[in-house]
Each structure stands twice: as structure tokens, then as C-alpha cells.
Amino acid sequence: xxxxxxxxxxxxxxxxxxxxxxxxxxxxxxxxxxxxxxxxxxxxxxxxxxxxxxxxxxxxxxxxxxxxxxxxxxxxxxxxxxxxxxxxxxxxxxxxxxxxxxxxxxxxxxxxxxxxxxxxxxxxxxxxxxxxxxxxxxxxxxxxxxxxxxxxxxxxxxxxxxxxxxxxxxxxxxxxxxxxxxxxxxxxxxxxxxxxxxxxxxxxxxxxxxxxxxxxxxxxxxxxxxxxxxxxxxxxxxxxxxxxxxxxxxxxxxxxxxxxxxxxxxxxxxxxxxxxxxxxxxxxxxxxxxxxxxxxxxxxxxxxxxxxxxxxxxxxxxxxxxxxxxxxxxxxxxxxxxxxxxxxxxxxxxxxxxxxxxxxxxxxxxxxxxxxxxxxxxxxxxxxxxxxxxxxxxxxxxxxxxxxxxxxxxxxxxxxxxxxxxxx
Amino acid sequence: xxxxxxxxxxxxxxxxxxxxxxxxxxxxxxxxxxxxxxxxxxxxxxxxxxxxxxxxxxxxxxxxxxxxxxxxxxxxxxxxxxxxxxxxxxxxxxxxxxxxxxxxxxxxxxxxxxxxxxxxxxxxxxxxxxxxxxxxxxxxxxxxxxxxxxxxxxxxxxxxxxxxxxxxx
Numbered sequence: 001x002x003x004x005x006x007x008x009x010x011x012x013x014x015x016x017x018x019x020x021x022x023x024x025x026x027x028x029x030x031x032x033x034x035x036x037x038x039x040x041x042x043x044x045x046x047x048x049x050x051x052x053x054x055x056x057x058x059x060x061x062x063x064x065x066x067x068x069x070x071x072x073x074x075x076x077x078x079x080x081x082x083x084x085x086x087x088x089x090x091x092x093x094x095x096x097x098x099x100x101x102x103x104x105x106x107x108x109x110x111x112x113x114x115x116x117x118x119x120x121x122x123x124x125x126x127x128x129x130x131x132x133x134x135x136x137x138x139x140x141x142x143x144x145x146x147x148x149x150x151x152x153x154x155x156x157x158x159x160x161x162x163x164x165x166x167x168x169x170x171x172x173x174x175x176x177x178x179x180x181x182x183x184x185x186x187x188x189x190x191x192x193x194x195x196x197x198x199x200x201x202x203x204x205x206x207x208x209x210x211x212x213x214x215x216x217x218x219x220x221x222x223x224x225x226x227x228x229x230x231x232x233x234x235x236x237x238x239x240x241x242x243x244x245x246x247x248x249x250x251x252x253x254x255x256x257x258x259x260x261x262x263x264x265x266x267x268x269x270x271x272x273x274x275x276x277x278x279x280x281x282x283x284x285x286x287x288x289x290x291x292x293x294x295x296x297x298x299x300x301x302x303x304x305x306x307x308x309x310x311x312x313x314x315x316x317x318x319x320x321x322x323x324x325x326x327x328x329x330x331x332x333x334x335x336x337x338x339x340x341x342x343x344x345x346x347x348x349x350x351x352x353x354x355x356x357x358x359x360x361x362x363x364x365x366x367x368x369x370x371x372x373x374x375x376x377x378x379x380x381x382x383x384x385x386x387x388x389x390x391x392x393x394x395x396x397x398x399x400x401x402x403x404x405x406x407x408x409x410x411x412x413x414x415x416x417x418x419x420x421x422x423x424x
Numbered sequence: 425x426x427x428x429x430x431x432x433x434x435x436x437x438x439x440x441x442x443x444x445x446x447x448x449x450x451x452x453x454x455x456x457x458x459x460x461x462x463x464x465x466x467x468x469x470x471x472x473x474x475x476x477x478x479x480x481x482x483x484x485x486x487x488x489x490x491x492x493x494x495x496x497x498x499x500x501x502x503x504x505x506x507x508x509x510x511x512x513x514x515x516x517x518x519x520x521x522x523x524x525x526x527x528x529x530x531x532x533x534x535x536x537x538x539x540x541x542x543x544x545x546x547x548x549x550x551x552x553x554x555x556x557x558x559x560x561x562x563x564x565x566x567x568x569x570x571x572x573x574x575x576x577x578x579x580x581x582x583x584x585x586x587x588x589x590x591x592x593x
Contacts (some may be wrong), residue, residue, distance in 0.1 A: 119465065154567050155468050323425055326511075329490030332426070333518055352426060356480050402484060 003062035004028065004092050004141045012208035014066055018180050028092060028137060029069070032099055035133035041065055041102065047181060048108050049241035050232065054185035057121055061102050067176035072165055074198055075172070085144040085203040090162050095137065097152035098166050101173060103127050103134065107287040108245055115249040116272045118282075125150045126279050148415075150365040160206035168208070168372050170197070170221060178224055181232060188334050189227035192220040202377055206224050208382060209375040218374060219382035219392045226396060230421055234355035236405055240317040243407045247306045247348045248294065255302055264296040316411075325354055331422055332406070344412050428463045430519035432481050433490055433512050435462075438527040439534045442506045448482065449474055450541035451533045457548045458590040460526050468565075472546040482506070490515050524588055532586070543571050543579045 006027040014022040024030050032038055041062040050057040072094050080086040104124030106112050113119060127134055128150045138146040149373050155167055158281035175194055182190025200214030210218055232238075252266060256273045266273075268289050271281040297309040311317060323332075332352065339346040374386040387397040406423070413419050435452060442448045453473045456462045464477040485491040490512035494505040508516075533541065547567060550558045559576055 113465075114463070121467070144511060156561070158564050158567075325429065325484075326490070329426060329515060329518060354484075356484075400480065402480070 007244070016063070016070070018067055018068065018176070018183055019070045022066045023073065025217060026092065026095065028141065029095060029099060031137045032096065032134060033066075035137060037103060037127050037134045037283065038065070038067060038100070039130050040283060040286060043288055044105055044107055045287060046177070047185075047232075048110060048187065049239075049245060050181075050235070050238045052241045052317070053235045053237040054187070054232065056184045056186050057181070059180060059184045060377070061105050064177055064180055065102050067180055068101060068166065068172045069095060069099040071172035071175055071194070071198075075165065075201060079198055079201050080203050082168070083203055085161070085205060087159075090159060092141070093148055093152060094165055096145075096149045096160050098172055099152050100124070100128060100134065100149060101166050106282060107290045108242075108287055111246040111249055112272070114246060114267055116275060116277070118272075118277065121154065123279070123282055126154055127283075128153075132279075159205055161208065164207050164372065168374075170208075170210075170218065170374050175221070176223065178221075178228055181228060182224075185232050187228075187231055189231055190224050190243055192224045193217045194221075197221060201245055204375075206385075207372060207375065209377045212376045212378050212384075213387070214388070215295060215376055215390055218376075218386065219390050222393055222396070229399070234403065236320050237317060237352050239355065239405065240320060240407055241312065241315070242355055243318060243351045244312050247351070248297070248305065249310060251305045251348060252293075252297070255305060260302060262297075263300055264293070266293055269293070304345060308348065311409075318349075318351070318407040319410040320405040320407045323404045325352065325404055335419065335422050338416070338422070342416055342419065344409070344414070349409050349412065351407045352404060353407060354402060354404045358384050364403070426515075426519055427521070429481065429485060429490075430516060430521050431462055431523070432478070433485060433508060433516055434521040434523065435526065435530055436506055437489060437508045437512070439530045442534060443484075443503065444538055445479070445504050447534070447538050447541060448506060449478060450545045451530055452478055453545050454533055454541070454586070455526065455529055457507060457545075457551070458529060458586055460523055460529070460590075465559060466549075468549060472542050472566075473549045481525070482538070485512070489514075529586060529590055532589075536582075539569070540575070540579065540582075542566075542569070543575055544582055545581055547576075547583065 007025050008027055010025045011088040012030060014024075016022050024033070035309045039062070042060050045051065045057070046061050046064045047054075047057045069144050076086070076091050076094055081088065086243055101124070102120075104120040104122065104127055106118070106120060106123070109120050128146050129135060129137065135146050138149055148157065152162055155163050157163050165171060175197070178190045178192070179194065182188075188381060196214055196217040197210070200211040200217070202209050202211060253273050255262070256266070256269070268281075269283055271277045272285075291313075294298050294309045294313055297305050298313060300306045300309075318375070325332075332350075336350055344350075375383040376386055376389055378384055387394040408423065413423075435455070436442055436448075439451065441453065450472070452462055452464065453466050453475070456464075457465070462483065464475040464480075466473040466475045468474070477506060482493075484493065486493045488511075489509055492507045492509050494507075496503050496505065496524070536544075543562070543566075546562050547558055550561050562571065562576075
């Protein structure tokens with residue numbers, strides 16, 4: 001029997017707190033879930049350092065990936081099926097891309113990518129196209145199937161309708177993570193009527209559109225996203241933990257380059273320090289390994305590395321103040337000088353961190369914002385861009401909010417009056 | 425500490441004036457592919473590689489008063505011109521950037537038109553593919569642009585020229 005059409009003898013289900021059940025009928029999907037590269041996602045938290053702020057946020061990229069798959073499955077199997085604009089041959093491709101879209105994420109991706117100049121999307125492609133269990137499963141469908149899956153995730157696949165299911169301003173990825181992150185953090189934001197949104201989705205040649213009657217559900221989704229970014233994703237305490245984590249990695253890399261003799265050799269990090277990371281090295285690293293090293297480095301002779309690891313492991317985070325780079329960059333330079341005079345290395349202990357989000361944007365001809373707008377399908381059959389119909393969305397369209405904070409270790413500053421004054 | 429901001433201001437200072445947001449995106453992307461250490465992450469979008477982080481950074485630098493943005497009506501759409509302000513110069517004085525050869529590279533890219541830069545940056549985006557597949561891929565994702573064989577040849581020649589120039593530094 002054709003592997004792509006092969007069904008399990010009995011449907012399998014994963015119990016899920018967000019979608020209740022995640023249904024698997026396809027042998028291919030079941031086999032992909034069982035691969036070691038997909039199982040690795042269990043050991044990578046979806047929200048990185050957020051658990052240090054919201055203690056419930058321990059959920060993994062494994063949960064989220066299954067959730068995105070389930071949303072796409074509901075769309076293609078119940079909403080799109082039988083519609084002329086939808087090609088049923090794209091079903092399995094959409095499901096595989098949804099399931100695997102985050103496959104290349106590593107532990108604490110944001111910090112790792114910044115310090116070691118990595119890109120999780122590169123590794124997603126490398127896993128799908130390389131000598132891996134995932135590739136073996138996908139290749140059984142057809143030799144070019146892994147390439148197609150990688151292209152959908154990379155947004156370079158020619159059928160933009162399939163791409164938009166997992167990558168657009170309202171896609172399965174966002175719909176899952178908003179609800180899942182809200183559930184696990186315990187916040188009351190992030191909720192919207194997904195069932196309603198799914199019911200009003202309609203496939204078009206190169207995008208998904210929404211029946212006008214579902215506009216309020218879409219509005220609710222946009223507002224949920226806006227609130228989640230500022231209440232959860234950009235929480236300053238979470239950012240403080242991430243600042244410290246990033247600085248640990250910087251310090252370890254710096255020490256390695258200086259020939260420092262680690263008491264506990266960072267074997268798993270060598271290829272990262274050299275910025276020559278092979279896929280097999282990348283796959284070996286998960287949060288368990290990273291935290292093991294941080295635990296061990298609390299006993300290193302290097303004062304900075306030891307201190308930063310103690311802070312991260314024991315949640316003794318940096319304090320923060322609001323910072324305006326335009327008006328205060330000279331103050332920052334002065335602070336940097338004062339830190340040095342006080343024997344506190346500003347490279348590691350005085351950090352500006354910025355958060356920014358654009359909740360929704362529409363396309364303006366000739367400009368390069370490059371965001372696919374959300375289109376409403378009117379009764380007449382005409383498509384209207386969402387912010388032209390919705391006053392709520394119009395009020396936040398194209399409005400970017402940015403926030404800068406200056407992080408520092410309050411306990412190390414002690415009684416240094418000038419530093420304290422400048423930071424107040 | 426504000427190094428990434430300073431790098432973008434420096435790039436615009438070296439270029440003199442950059443006309444068009446799309447052009448600015450492509451200039452920084454191509455420079456990044458030539459190993460200049462810009463930190464902004466790029467993903468594939470309609471016009472080729474695009475960085476939302478860069479859009480944000482530029483918007484922020486305009487709000488800070490370090491870059492001057494002039495919006496001009498151009499037929500059915502708007503065009504943006506970017507130059508450095510006096511405050512921007514002062515900021516660069518406090519936050520030095522050292523990227524030798526960047527000026528030569530950016531000045532040259534700045535003289536090219538947006539369509540050509542779209543092709544060059546898209547080819548560079550797919551540089552992990554075998555050469556014979558790159559052209560096919562670019563033609564698939566940029567179907568509407570209908571790039572000719574001559575344009576491809578010129579783009580490859582241009583990439584080689586930039587690589588040679590930057591490898592000498």
C-alpha cells in the first residue's frame with residue numbers, strides 16, 4: 001500500500017489540555033512522532049526562561065508541535081476538505097510541515113542563536129533534509145517529499161495557501177502557542193474562540209481568508225496576541241533571566257577563546273564556541289545538558305562565570321530600570337565607566353534589552369512591511385482587509401510598541417552612590 | 425551595549441543616503457552575507473530575504489532622532505529616504521563601529537537598482553543549494569519578476585566581485 005495513504009489500524013490520540021485530544025490516523029505522522037529528532041523536543045521548553053516568572057510554564061516544544069499539527073488537521077480534514085480551492089494532495093504535506101515546523105529549535109534558542117550566530121530554521125531544514133530518522137520517514141513518501149516539507153516551513157514553497165496555514169498573521173502556530181502558553185502560565189489572556197475561527201476559514205488561491213461573520217472572533221485573537229506579548233513573552237523578569245543566560249554563554253565562549261582551563265570541560269559546547277556546529281552536535285544539546293553545565297560552572301574559578309551561573313540556577317536575577325536609548329546613551333557610557341572603576345565588568349553586568357511587537361499590520365503598496373494581511377470574505381464574494389472593517393483592529397494596526405530596559409546586579413553595586421543615583 | 429543600533433547608523437552614514445526601505449533591507453542582507461557582523465535575522469518574504477528586526481531597528485533609530493526619514497509620494501505609493509542626523513553623528517562618536525571595507529561594499533550596492541538587488545539577495549538566500557538548483561528555485565519563488573539569463577549572469581558576477589572585494593580586507 002502507498003505509504004502516504006497508509007492509515008493506522010486504530011486511531012491514536014494524545015490527551016491534551018488545550019485541544020482535549022490530538023488525533024492521529026496517518027501512519028506517517030505516527031512514525032514521525034516516534035523519531036528521535038521529534039522526541040528531542042520533549043527536552044526543550046516552549047517558553048525558555050519564562051518558568052522563572054510563571055512557574056507553570058514548563059511545557060515543551062513537543063506539546064506545541066503536536067498542537068499545531070492538530071489545528072492544521074482540523075482545518076484540512078473538516079473545513080477545507082471538498083472545497084474546490086483546496087487540493088487534497090496537499091493534506092499530508094500540510095500536516096507534516098505543521099508537526100515539524102519547530103524541529104530545529106535548540107535549548108534556549110533565543111540566547112544560543114544570538115551568541116553563537118545560529119539559526120533554528122537552518123537546523124529545521126538540516127534535520128528534514130539530512131541523514132536523520134525524520135528524513136527516512138519522509139523519504140518513504142517520495143524522494144522529493146522532505147524537500148517540499150522544508151520549503152513549506154521555509155516559506156519558499158510555491159503553494160502559498162499551504163505556507164499560510166503555518167505562517168501568516170493568523171496561523172495554526174500562533175493559535176496554538178497563544179492558548180497553550182496562556183494555559184501553562186495561568187494568565188487569563190490568550191483566550192479566543194478558535195473553534196469559531198476554524199469554522200469561518202476559507203481556502204483561496206494563495207491564502208486563507210475568513211468569512212465576515214467571524215470578524216469578532218478574529219479581533220479577539222489579535223487582542224489576545226497583543227496582551228500575551230506584553231504580559232507574558234516580554235515580562236521583564238523573564239528577560240532578566242535571559243540576559244543572564246546569554247551572558248553565561250558569552251563568558252564561557254570568551255574563556256574558551258582565552259585558553260581558560262575549565263574545571264569541568266564544556267565538551268558539548270566546543271563546536272558552538274568554534275561556530276562550526278554539525279547537525280549531530282546540535283542534536284545532542286538539550287536543556288538537561290545546558291543546565292548540567294550551568295550547575296557545574298557554579299564551582300569554576302572564573303568569578304564572572306561562577307557568579308552568573310549561581311544567579312541563573314538560584315534565580316538571583318538582575319534588577320531593571322526603564323531606559324531611553326535616545327536620551328540616555330551618554331548616561332549609559334558614564335555608568336559603564338563607573339562599573340569598570342568599581343571592578344564590575346559592564347560587558348556582563350550592564351545590559352540594555354529591548355522588546356518590541358507589532359500586533360497586526362496590513363500591506364501598503366510600495367512599502368516593504370511584507371506582512372500578509374488578514375482578509376475578510378464579504379457576502380458579495382469581495383475580499384476586504386481586516387482593519388478596514390474592524391475599528392478595534394484599525395486602532396492597533398501598524399502601531400509598534402517598543403520597550404527598553406537596563407539590567408544590572410543591584411547587590412554588586414552596594415553603596416556606590418553615583419551609580420545608584422544614575423540608576424534611580 | 426547599543427552596538428547593533430550603532431552598526432545600522434554606521435551603515436547609513438557610509439552609504440550617504442539610502443532611497444527605499446526595500447533597498448535598505450537588501451543592502452544590509454547582502455553585507456551580512458559578505459560576513460559583515462550585522463545581527464538582524466532575515467527570513468524569506470515576498471521580496472526575498474527580509475528582516476523584521478531591521479525594520480524595527482530603523483524605525484526606532486528614526487524615533488530616537490538618529491536617522492532622518494523622508495516620506496515621498498511616488499505615483500501610487502510612498503518612498504522613503506534615509507540619512508544620518510547630527511544627533512546620529514554624535515551617537516556614533518560615543519559608540520564607535522569598526523567595520524573596514526563596509527563603506528566600499530555598501531556604496532557599490534547602493535548604486536544598484538532594487539530589482540537587481542532583489543535578485544542578488546534571493547540568490548544569496550539559496551546559496552546552500554547546488555548552483556543549478558538556485559536558478560530554478562529563484563524562478564519559482566519569483567515567478568512574477570521573470571528574471572532573464574543575463575540578469576542571473578550579472579548577479580553572479582556581482583556577487584563574485586563583492587566576495588573578492590570583501591575577502592581582501
